[in-house]
Amino acid sequence: MRLRFSIPLTALFLTLFLALFLVPAPLLAGQAMPPFDAATAPAAPDYEQPENWLALPDDPDEHPVDVFWVYPTVLSDREHWLMDPAAPESRDMAAPTLVRQASAFSDQANVYAPLYRQMNLAGLALPDEQRNKLLEYGKKDVWRAFNQYLNHFNQGRPFILAGHSQGSNLLVMLAVENWGGLAVENQLVAAYLIGWSITGEDLDNNPAMAMCTSADQINCFISYNTVAKGRQKAAPTIRQGAVVTNPLTWTTSGELAPATLNLGARFFNPDGTSHIYPHFTPAQVKDFGLVATPADPKLVAFDSKDFPEGVYHPFDYSLFFENIKANAAARIKAFWEKRR
Numbered sequence: 001m002r003l004r005f006s007i008p009l010t011a012l013f014l015t016l017f018l019a020l021f022l023v024p025a026p027l028l029a030g031q032a033m034p035p036f037d038a039a040t041a042p043a044a045p046d047y048e049q050p051e052n053w054l055a056l057p058d059d060p061d062e063h064p065v066d067v068f069w070v071y072p073t074v075l076s077d078r079e080h081w082l083m084d085p086a087a088p089e090s091r092d093m094a095a096p097t098l099v100r101q102a103s104a105f106s107d108q109a110n111v112y113a114p115l116y117r118q119m120n121l122a123g124l125a126l127p128d129e130q131r132n133k134l135l136e137y138g139k140k141d142v143w144r145a146f147n148q149y150l151n152h153f154n155q156g157r158p159f160i161l162a163g164h165s166q167g168s169n170l171l172v173m174l175a176v177e178n179w180g181g182l183a184v185e186n187q188l189v190a191a192y193l194i195g196w197s198i199t200g201e202d203l204d205n206n207p208a209m210a211m212c213t214s215a216d217q218i219n220c221f222i223s224y225n226t227v228a229k230g231r232q233k234a235a236p237t238i239r240q241g242a243v244v245t246n247p248l249t250w251t252t253s254g255e256l257a258p259a260t261l262n263l264g265a266r267f268f269n270p271d272g273t274s275h276i277y278p279h280f281t282p283a284q285v286k287d288f289g290l291v292a293t294p295a296d297p298k299l300v301a302f303d304s305k306d307f308p309e310g311v312y313h314p315f316d317y318s319l320f321f322e323n324i325k326a327n328a329a330a331r332i333k334a335f336w337e338k339r340r
Helices: 012-020 088-094 121-125 128-153 166-178 200-205 318-339
Strands: 003-005 053-057 066-070 110-114 159-164 188-194 220-222 265-268 274-277 283-286 289-292
Touching (some): 128 166, 159 166, 166 188, 265 318
Parallel strands (some): 066 159, 159 188, 188 220
Antiparallel strands (some): 265 274
């Protein structure tokens, strides 16, 4: 599948790790940031304009299924509390997620990915009230983009919701507020809201949301956050009461899933090439997190103030990439079989 990017991908991969995951410690939460002034907030994107989409398909009929992708936190400077979707550097930072993460779906679905006013990574250190005010900008943008997608692009096709980190956070909030009242719920193949938590409280607040408990279930939600053994409390994305999906079994069971079930972890290089490592890690749901034991810890070595050692947040997709890809195909197949 060919994607139509709002910017070319040439040279983006040279800054891939810096933009996405290898953020220098001085730029992370806890460093001095100017006070937030709502009057200086970037303008809301107009999703009727193609330039406000990170990705649109060249041919919307290439696949009979869509994926609506919301990228993770990539803004980490010391100046801007909110990403400006119109700034070229913002697009440069967000675009690699289409390859590193959303490509798990793009071989089998048309990709729609809006640009949005995401919160700076430094927002993780703010009190809840201040953090939620910043997240509200991105939430409103993603909601408007999703409605634009449904009203003008979808054309009745089944769709996958997918995100990571802040992208998943926003989709979870919107789902809790709106799922069950959109009249498109039966079009959902599945929602892969990885790198954030869906809690039992969320499900109680919206009974229309159902967690996936089998590999071919449709119209359901998937969520997990990957950590080393005993590092659940160190992960800022793991919420108390999280209902966790094991991507090796696609159940919420606490049983250990052996590494033999891992079809392949996939790690991307800065130039866009990648390497697949079959049977790279087992996985087990425990204490609201997903515990992994990577075969080569050097490939997931990452330490920052917000995501310290043993918190594998940047690799939530990579560690189970081939399983996610195969599972999306299985759920799409199940969707069409149910439609017969």
